[in-house]
Amino acid sequence: MALNDLRLHDVHNKLNSKELSVAELVGASYARIAETEPAIKAFITLNEENARQQASELDKQLQEGGERGLLFGLPAGIKDNIVTEGLLTTCASQFLSNYNPIYDATAVRKLKAAQSVTIGKLNMDEFAMGGSNENSSYYPTRNPWNPEYVPGGSSGGSAASVAAGQVYFALGSDTGGSIRQPAAYCGIVGLKPTYGLVSRFGLVAFASSLDQIGPLTKNVEDSAYVLQAIAGYDERDSTSANVDIPDYTSALTGDVRGLRIGVPKEYLGEGIDPRVKEAVLKALSVYESLGATWEEVSLPHTEYAIATYYLLASSEASSNLARFDGVRYGVRADNPSNLIDLYRKSRSQGFGPEVKRRIMLGTYALSSGYYDAYYLKAQKVRTLIKQDFDQVFSRYDLIIGPTAPTPAFRIGEQVGDPLTMYLNDICTIPVSLAGVPAISVPCGVADGLPIGLQIIGKAFDESTVLRAAHAFEQHTEHHMLRPQL
């Protein structure tokens, strides 16, 4: 098996037994990047000099012996909206093309404590707004399975990099599906934790009531290890949940006997590609054969989720992105005539079209006379959507369906039609609005493009989500397939 195909745990063992050095591991990562990056374009910034230096320091530590954590020395990629001290963090925006953060996000600080190696910063849709990576203001990332296709988004660089074997794991962020959908399109595992489980401190805010950082990995076990490292209460995030963090890997028993699975009819109805539906039904039969049961259920407010999401997320974004004014950081426009003109010019030159569109939508929805009709109405519908999940979870342990209604689409196919693009998120957005955890795991391939299975759990019950995902993996080989690069 190729080095970059190994599980985190196997790499860890090789480091511990000195069969492999961190320098070799990091060197292999950059060699793979040199080989595949021209076709994929997953990274915005590489951290090569620092990473190689860190590798030699870690190798010295290895020589001293002793126990090392599981992520010790492992090459990781970080989505470019998660701030990294001294390492350019652009959010794929021209506005932040020169932004060098002066602190680390809590998730990054935790990875540093675990001594993984940051290989570089990964491409994304600008400010995480988009589902295809075509909204990056630098260049679109391409799908490793077929470079004519999108990798998904907004964590498209994170998903493509892991799928291409450039890094062992990546951090992404998910607001309405931005970890799960690219993981599905790129044939890897992507986990959106429960809202509040992973600190948002240092995640450049898009929609604060929805944003969550999570891992993208090649398999479920790796996902559990990375989640273990980044989860936990943080007083610097006022919506961080003060809950006990279980040992996630101990949940990976392979045993799903007796699990009750609800399958929402709304997720397999109109608009779902028949090949996706077939792959999901096959996955359900795997669960049946393992002793779980499934039944059709209803999440009756699903059809309202996209409208609700775009009103709420855009409203929050219009407020969050007000901080980009060309005064404290970012690119300032030349020759402003006064302070207001400085704001206006800097923002107009710095933001791309999708970001402007969402700021406009959000500003409108929050503006005097429309607040009740749009923003408040959407917050009430959010309550109904959350209640849908509460009701199903009172009778079932998990909800399973597709991650996205179709496999990846062609680059350029949906540009210029924002509404159609938004409809790709129909299976992931309701989950985000409800704030519950969900994972996407590979469950098939259609015409050379991967399909993702979405496993949704109760709030803070990542253990059951991971257990079910892992059991599926143990009995199928979808996660072993690799793109030919």
Next chain:
Amino acid sequence: MSITTKDVEHVANLARLELSDSEKEQFTGQLNAILKYAEKLNGLDTEGVEPTSHVLPITNVMRADEERPSLPIGKVLLNAPDDEEGQFKVPAVLE
């Protein structure tokens, strides 16, 4: 409810965005399409439903009012487009 180019100009002003004529035209069409789609929410009766601002049962997160070290000014100004005497510098606010 349908929005006009004039509405788009008003909202752009609130959002401190300067739009070209073609952007104004494009956003008028696209925002109308998105808002028309959003009107489907009006078909739902939400009488008596409490709004959800976020899903956690958390309100008013407090901490002890104790002094803590803040970031050094020199570091904070590292990303400033312009600064002077330890402060962010902007064009004149008053004429």
